[in-house]
Amino acid sequence: MIELLKLYFVQTGLGWIILGAIVVVTVSCLGSAKGIWIASSQAAGILSEKPELFGKMLVLMALPGTQGFYGFICAIMIALRTGLIGGKINISPAVGGAILLVAICMGIVEYITAVTQAKAAVSAINLTGKQPEEGGRAILIPALVETYAVIALLISILLITWLTREGGLSYTSAITENVNWPLK
Amino acid sequence: MDKSIYQNNWYYISGRVNILEGHLLNGVFFDKLLSCNSLHDILVALNTSPLKAYFTQVKHLYEFEKLLNDYYFHHIREIQSYSPDTIIYDFFLIKSDICNLKKNVKAVLSGKGIDKNTGRMVVKDNGEDGGEEQTTSLPEIFNASLSFIKHTVLQLTQKRDTSPGIMQNEESPKFPIENGRQKGFNIPYIVDLILDGAYLRYIEDICKKIKSEIIRKYLTMYYVSKGFAIIQRAIALKHDMNLLQQYFLAGFDNNHIFRKLIINKEGISGNTLFAGAYGNTTLPDPNFIQTLVSNVFPKISFQYEVAADNYLIELIRPVKYIPFGQERIFGYLCGLTTEVFNLKLIIGGKINSIENTFLKERLRKTYTEHSAA
Numbered sequence: 001m002i003e004l005l006k007l008y009f010v011q012t013g014l015g016w017i018i019l020g021a022i023v024v025v026t027v028s029c030l031g032s033a034k035g036i037w038i039a040s041s042q043a044a045g046i047l048s049e050k051p052e053l054f055g056k057m058l059v060l061m062a063l064p065g066t067q068g069f070y071g072f073i074c075a076i077m078i079a080l081r082t083g084l085i086g087g088k089i090n091i092s093p094a095v096g097g098a099i100l101l102v103a104i105c106m107g108i109v110e111y112i113t114a115v116t117q118a119k120a121a122v123s124a125i126n127l128t129g130k131q132p133e134e135g136g137r138a139i140l141i142p143a144l145v146e147t148y149a150v151i152a153l154l155i156s157i158l159l160i161t162w163l164t165r166e167g168g169l170s171y172t173s174a175i176t177e178n179v180n181w182p183l184k
Numbered sequence: 185m186d187k188s189i190y191q192n193n194w195y196y197i198s199g200r201v202n203i204l205e206g207h208l209l210n211g212v213f214f215d216k217l218l219s220c221n222s223l224h225d226i227l228v229a230l231n232t233s234p235l236k237a238y239f240t241q242v243k244h245l246y247e248f249e250k251l252l253n254d255y256y257f258h259h260i261r262e263i264q265s266y267s268p269d270t271i272i273y274d275f276f277l278i279k280s281d282i283c284n285l286k287k288n289v290k291a292v293l294s295g296k297g298i299d300k301n302t303g304r305m306v307v308k309d310n311g312e313d314g315g316e317e318q319t320t321s322l323p324e325i326f327n328a329s330l331s332f333i334k335h336t337v338l339q340l341t342q343k344r345d346t347s348p349g350i351m352q353n354e355e356s357p358k359f360p361i362e363n364g365r366q367k368g369f370n371i372p373y374i375v376d377l378i379l380d381g382a383y384l385r386y387i388e389d390i391c392k393k394i395k396s397e398i399i400r401k402y403l404t405m406y407y408v409s410k411g412f413a414i415i416q417r418a419i420a421l422k423h424d425m426n427l428l429q430q431y432f433l434a435g436f437d438n439n440h441i442f443r444k445l446i447i448n449k450e451g452i453s454g455n456t457l458f459a460g461a462y463g464n465t466t467l468p469d470p471n472f473i474q475t476l477v478s479n480v481f482p483k484i485s486f487q488y489e490v491a492a493d494n495y496l497i498e499l500i501r502p503v504k505y506i507p508f509g510q511e512r513i514f515g516y517l518c519g520l521t522t523e524v525f526n527l528k529l530i531i532g533g534k535i536n537s538i539e540n541t542f543l544k545e546r547l548r549k550t551y552t553e554h555s556a557a
Binding site for chain 2: 037038041042043044045046047048049050119122123125126129130
């Protein structure tokens with residue numbers, strides 16, 4: 001067991017990246033599930049009185065679900081870029097740790113945005129319930145929160161790409177060209 | 185629908201209340217009701233409102249109170265059944281329980297039987313209760329008051345049985361005369377004092393349990409205004425202040441604002457009363473005090489109650505903009521209570537041929553400015 005742990009977490013970064021992929025997808029999906037629960041509970045209350053609004057409510061209920069997909073994309077990115085899926089795994093423990101950190105941060109952002117987006121969706125659901133003709137504009141309210149979930153996804157993809165690029169993590173400039181990077 | 189799915193959060197019921205709020209009647213509708221010339225016109229107006237379901241089969245309006253009680257309690261019970269916490273509902277339900285209890289105790293004291301058609305005991309639940317009558321019990325805080333009343337009622341009923349001339353009816357109680365005053369004349373008043381005191385202490389108690397700042401503020405303002413009304417009435421009607429001390433204030437702390445109000449009764453003609461009464465305690469909203477002062481003096485007036493109720497509804501109105509939570513539900517229930525009050529006022533007034541101006545000045549502000557009605 002100790003040998004296996006050494007192999008996964010000390011000799012290579014394989015354990016860290018697997019952990020990272022698990023964390024990002026789990027936390028994001030939990031956030032989405034909670035977000036959908038919040039929005040759909042509120043929408044169900046509205047629909048119990050106005051069932052004809054189901055079509056408009058569906059979009060608002062589904063919006064917090066996107067964060068789960070972003071987590072899934074991030075996990076796939078980690079798996080693809082590190083060679084976990086169909087490739088040669090050549091990740092140092094330090095790079096694995098860095099990827100895990102990116103995954104944790106990404107997971108937290110996705111979780112929080114999913115829940116806050118659900119709360120924004122609740123306001124939009126209330127607005128649509130009272131004024132169905134404003135349903136189109138109401139979608140914009142939770143959509144604004146989505147921006148930050150997308151930013152988190154983009155920056156995670158960039159960081160994962162940067163961390164796993166060919167030749168390992170390195171940076172060369174006039175000042176640092178002679179620095180012997182420990183992650184190299 | 186499985187209620188337990190929704191009983192863990194406020195979201196479902198907040199969504200439902202969001203729509204129900206739109207069904208609350210607004211000031212325009214009440215003006216329309218006031219302008220009705222006949223009871224038939226009122227019935228027609230009610231049949232075009234969200235209350236239609238309760239008035240469709242009704243031929244005349246003489247049972248309006250029961251119908252409106254059904255409407256009110258049905259809504260409260262339904263919303264309560266989907267809520268994770270029932271404390272806010274108790275405030276509304278116990279208020280009516282206390283009114284019914286007072287009515288029934290006085291009925292027993294005057295030799296009448298208990299009216300079983302009052303209160304929420306007759307509210308039918310269409311859910312799993314299968315339409316059976318529901319009985320309720322009051323919270324523990326009422327125990328001491330209730331046992332005291334039970335003891336008093338028992339004593340008086342025994343006395344009545346042995347002396348048949350005593351308390352034959354509520355309108356003209358025949359109490360024995362002692363030292364030029366009617367002995368036992370104060371009993372109904374004492375019942376009021378005991379139960380009102382217990383009810384206000386109960387509100388104080390739930391204030392401590394409720395986490396929401398705005399609901400707490402509402403409840404504080406509510407019991408201050410109601411307590412003040414009781415004290416003011418006792419002073420204006422020259423009731424025995426010892427009775428007030430003994431039966432109303434018994435359960436309140438020595439530093440309680442109500443005790444200070446009684447001590448300062450000499451200065452009960454202006455702002456000084458409030459300054460004296462509140463002393464070092466936390467002063468309520470200055471606007472609230474101003475509203476009370478400008479409406480209650482120099483004599484007891486319905487304007488005080490109207491001003492206090494209007495102030496309270498204004499206080500709670502901002503919760504309409506809270507998307508979910510117990511504040512939203514509480515605000516709606518306050519709106520529903522005001523709506524039912526206004527309806528009872530107008531319909532009762534019309535049945536008894538009261539002038540519109542009298543009714544209009546007693547109408548309370550509504551919770552919603554715009555509604556479907």
